[in-house]
Amino acid sequence: MVEITLIDGAAHGANVWGVDLNQPLNAELMKTLADGLYEHRLLVIKNQTLDQPTYLDFGYWWGKPIPHVLDHMRMPGYPELLAVGNTEEKDKKVEIRNGAALWHTDQSYEAVPASATMLYSILTPKRGGQTRLTNMVAAYDALDETTKERIDDLQVAHLYGAGKLLDGEFAANPLATDNQIERVPTCYHPLVLRHPVTGRKALYATGQSSFAIKGMDDAEAVKLLWELKMHAIQDRFVYAHTYEIGDIAIFDTFSTMHAATPIEAANPSAEDTQRLLWRISVRGLPRVYQHLAA
Ligand SMILES: [Fe+2]
Numbered sequence: 001m002v003e004i005t006l007i008d009g010a011a012h013g014a015n016v017w018g019v020d021l022n023q024p025l026n027a028e029l030m031k032t033l034a035d036g037l038y039e040h041r042l043l044v045i046k047n048q049t050l051d052q053p054t055y056l057d058f059g060y061w062w063g064k065p066i067p068h069v070l071d072h073m074r075m076p077g078y079p080e081l082l083a084v085g086n087t088e089e090k091d092k093k094v095e096i097r098n099g100a101a102l103w104h105t106d107q108s109y110e111a112v113p114a115s116a117t118m119l120y121s122i123l124t125p126k127r128g129g130q131t132r133l134t135n136m137v138a139a140y141d142a143l144d145e146t147t148k149e150r151i152d153d154l155q156v157a158h159l160y161g162a163g164k165l166l167d168g169e170f171a172a173n174p175l176a177t178d179n180q181i182e183r184v185p186t187c188y189h190p191l192v193l194r195h196p197v198t199g200r201k202a203l204y205a206t207g208q209s210s211f212a213i214k215g216m217d218d219a220e221a222v223k224l225l226w227e228l229k230m231h232a233i234q235d236r237f238v239y240a241h242t243y244e245i246g247d248i249a250i251f252d253t254f255s256t257m258h259a260a261t262p263i264e265a266a267n268p269s270a271e272d273t274q275r276l277l278w279r280i281s282v283r284g285l286p287r288v289y290q291h292l293a294a
Pocket of ligand 1: 100104105106258
């Protein structure tokens with residue numbers, strides 16, 4: 001019996017109990033999960049024990065998994081999976097292990113951005129490595145009417161790593177090759193996104209990649225994007241998820257923005273310093289909602 005319960009004391013998000021994703025999946029279960037996701041923006045499916053192919057099959061129910069532009073970060077044998085962590089040699093560098101410790105929206109720097117991201121917790125550290133998630137629907141709703149009118153039809157320019165950072169934020173995990181740079185030229189997305197399933201408006205991607213606004217003076221645009229970012233990341237809109245092993249955290253990237261909390265490099269002899277998440281991001285709508293696709 002599937003049970004979806006609000007996360008205690010959290011600004012948003014829900015836990016999902018009673019699901020074993022090793023069992024065959026069906027449309028009824030996936031409709032329950034998709035509706036839960038759109039209601040709560042974050043679902044944490046508890047107590048999973050999946051191998052990579054089974055996890056990837058689950059990912060395909062949500063849309064088309066995206067091989068990440070950072071191709072050197074992809075999991076060998078599974079290009080649609082990223083191993084996010086602090087245990088591998090390549091992850092010891094601070095700019096890589098903390099390359100998501102800034103407010104961002106997955107693939108907002110691509111012409112077709114992610115619609116959902118899932119992170120499956122394999123190893124969990126005692127300190128750091130949480131996922132903070134802000135509710136961009138509530139952030140939009142809380143704006144005054146004059147601001148809403150001002151921003152409703154604006155188009156924002158996005159480029160990987162071009163957004164303005166707070167003091168405590170780390171730069172995005174750097175692009176490593178000319179080919180990677182060429183693959184993600186500047187693109188545009190609405191500043192206020194109407195959700196393709198719920199129809200709800202949300203602020204969209206005012207973090208990592210947003211740097212200019214079509215038809216607006218650059219200084220004015222940077223100021224506006226910064227103000228909206230600071231507005232959106234207020235504590236009242238944010239839930240910080242501390243992982244337990246076996247959690248699959250899945251979030252709606254059209255109505256949230258997220259940031260990892262920074263983490264130290266793992267100590268190989270201390271398991272509670274090690275972080276490992278398997279990430280899948282997808283484009284498009286869940287299979288159970290594809291009839292709504294344009
Ligand atoms: Fe991310």
